[in-house]
Amino acid sequence: MTAPATGVAAAVRVERGHFTLDVELDVSAGEVLAVVGPNASGKSTFLHVVAGLVRPSVGTVRVGERVLTRRGQRGAEPDVMVAPEHRGIGLLGQDPLLFPHLSATENVAFGLRSAGLRAGPARERAREWLTKVGLDGVGDRRPSALSGGQQQRVAIARALAAEPAVLLLDEPLAALDATAAPQIRQLLAEQVRGTGTTAVVVSHDVLDAVVLADHVAVLRDGTLVERGRCADVLSAPRTAFTAALVGTNLLAGHRDGTGVRTAVGVLEVAGGRAAADPAGGGAPTGEPDATARLSAPAAPAGRGAPDVPDGGACVVRFRPSAVELFEARPDGPNAFEATVRWLEPATGGVRVRLAGAPELLADLEPAQAQGEWLRPGGRVWARVDPAAVHLAPAA
Numbered sequence: 001m002t003a004p005a006t007g008v009a010a011a012v013r014v015e016r017g018h019f020t021l022d023v024e025l026d027v028s029a030g031e032v033l034a035v036v037g038p039n040a041s042g043k044s045t046f047l048h049v050v051a052g053l054v055r056p057s058v059g060t061v062r063v064g065e066r067v068l069t070r071r072g073q074r075g076a077e078p079d080v081m082v083a084p085e086h087r088g089i090g091l092l093g094q095d096p097l098l099f100p101h102l103s104a105t106e107n108v109a110f111g112l113r114s115a116g117l118r119a120g121p122a123r124e125r126a127r128e129w130l131t132k133v134g135l136d137g138v139g140d141r142r143p144s145a146l147s148g149g150q151q152q153r154v155a156i157a158r159a160l161a162a163e164p165a166v167l168l169l170d171e172p173l174a175a176l177d178a179t180a181a182p183q184i185r186q187l188l189a190e191q192v193r194g195t196g197t198t199a200v201v202v203s204h205d206v207l208d209a210v211v212l213a214d215h216v217a218v219l220r221d222g223t224l225v226e227r228g229r230c231a232d233v234l235s236a237p238r239t240a241f242t243a244a245l246v247g248t249n250l251l252a253g254h255r256d257g258t259g260v261r262t263a264v265g266v267l268e269v270a271g272g273r274a275a276a277d278p279a280g281g282g283a284p285t286g287e288p289d290a291t292a293r294l295s296a297p298a299a300p301a302g303r304g305a306p307d308v309p310d311g312g313a314c315v316v317r318f319r320p321s322a323v324e325l326f327e328a329r330p331d332g333p334n335a336f337e338a339t340v341r342w343l344e345p346a347t348g349g350v351r352v353r354l355a356g357a358p359e360l361l362a363d364l365e366p367a368q369a370q371g372e373w374l375r376p377g378g379r380v381w382a383r384v385d386p387a388a389v390h391l392a393p394a395a
């Protein structure tokens with residue numbers, strides 16, 4: 001029953017006053033791509049261009065061999081703008097947008113009827129889909145008699161029953177409560193993968209990328225800043241936004257011998273050898289001092305460090321659990337002074353947010369988080385083990 005999966009190729013530019021979206025993104029047939037980014041980065045705009053709801057200033061959108069949008073191309077190629085309802089693209093947003101006067105079954109059957117299926121087979125298929133999304137027995141109810149999660153299940157059934165060439169998901173879980181969201185996320189993952197549907201999901205929530213997608217694209221200010229397999233991008237982010245999304249620390253800087261010069265000083269990295277003399281370069285006092293070397297220069301970088309030339313732009317990454325906090329300056333490399341912004345609960349302990357741009361995170365066990373010195377606004381010393389500091393070329 002399922003239509004063969006089809007890929008998407010979009011290269012579009014949208015100009016809107018101060019905002020410009022300029023992205024080129026391909027999604028292979030049967031692949032699920034998550035598009036993440038801060039507010040107003042252009043995620044929905046991109047989705048709407050693919051759906052045919054927004055006309056780009058210039059660019060093309062193809063699904064398989066079919067050109068759905070073409071605008072402002074050089075040469076004699078005429079402009080194309082296929083209407084949204086003729087694109088074979090399904091769109092599922094946070095609002096299920098069900099017809100209030102139709103039952104759940106009729107809501108799902110409606111799209112199938114519009115696609116030319118007769119009433120009997122359309123109802124039959126609609127019932128099958130309601131079973132697939134866990135709604136056996138509620139087909140006769142109208143949306144007002146269904147919970148938010150159940151309504152979203154109906155919307156998923158309606159979207160997938162139509163066998164779209166491509167399914168676009170715009171924050172599909174944003175309106176659901178904490179109990180319904182994981183269930184619907186799992187259902188979406190099973191059904192989108194089970195049908196081999198090519199999909200693009202826009203979300204603020206990294207879990208959506210982890211659970212639903214194969215690849216992730218990170219947008220910032222209308223521009224693509226990272227793109228790759230979820231496992232790679234999320235485990236080794238190269239931008240502060242992605243790092244914040246996955247709850248890790250990331251500092252941009254420049255290679256400086258065996259370390260990296262960052263906003264908190266020179267951090268020695270995994271693959272470089274930590275220095276024996278912590279006082280070698282002088283530690284910063286007061287505000288972070290980017291000129292200070294936080295340990296003495298070490299031996300040349302070992303095999304663990306990527307090949308970033310001295311002075312080259314790069315990022316360092318370290319987990320919050322690799323950051324220790326002290327009341328007084330500790331011995332050893334990679335110590336720097338910082339101001340506590342606030343404390344919050346974390347799995348198995350306390351997460352401390354340290355002021356700065358970007359802010360840094362430290363995850364402490366409860367016993368380490370005791371003491372008057374550890375309070376919002378207080379000055380503390382942080383230390384990161386060089387073996388836990390990972391270096392990557394700048395994105």
Ligand SMILES: Nc1ncnc2c1ncn2[C@@H]1O[C@H](COP(=O)(O)OP(=O)(O)OP(=O)(O)O)[C@@H](O)[C@H]1O
Pocket residue numbers: 016019037038039040041042043044045046
């Ligand atoms: N219809 C519109 N007319 C003019 N500008 C718009 C319109 N829709 C969005 N914008 C602007 O385009 C930019 C990108 O918005 P978009 O909704 O695509 O971002 P987003 O990443 O989806 O944001 P959010 O996560 O907040 O939903 C923003 O500056 C927004 O104000």
